[in-house]
Amino acid sequence: MRRTLLFVAACAALIAATWLLGILLFDAPAVRQALTVAAGAALGVQVVAFLIVRGMATRNVMAGWGLGVLVRFLALAIFALLVVPGLGLPLGAALLGLATFLFVTTLIEPLFLKT
DSSP states (O other): HHHHHHHHHHHHHHHHHHHHHHHHHHHHHHHHHHHHHHHHHHHHHHHHHHHHHHHHTHHHHHHHHHHHHHHHHHHHIIIIIIIIIHHHHOHHHHHHHHHHHHHHHHHHHHOOOOO
């Protein structure tokens, strides 16, 4: 439980730092909104994916990691097909933002998976 909370805190901090960089680089309000929505979605997806990977890590870490990647990919697809058009967000900014947030937070995941 402690590792999960630490992972969530680390993800939130890393997503916030990446989001801030994106906000500083792009001044269009629609792009900023897309990055904000993508940041929130990325945090939720990462928590779910981490719980799946963590649950399977004791039995088969590679299968857990693969399932985590599948969850992230499906989240990106659902985000692209349902959330972005539903909210009227710019497609490129929203998808690039979500993919970036998921990528940078996936890089730190192994640090929290040690059993």
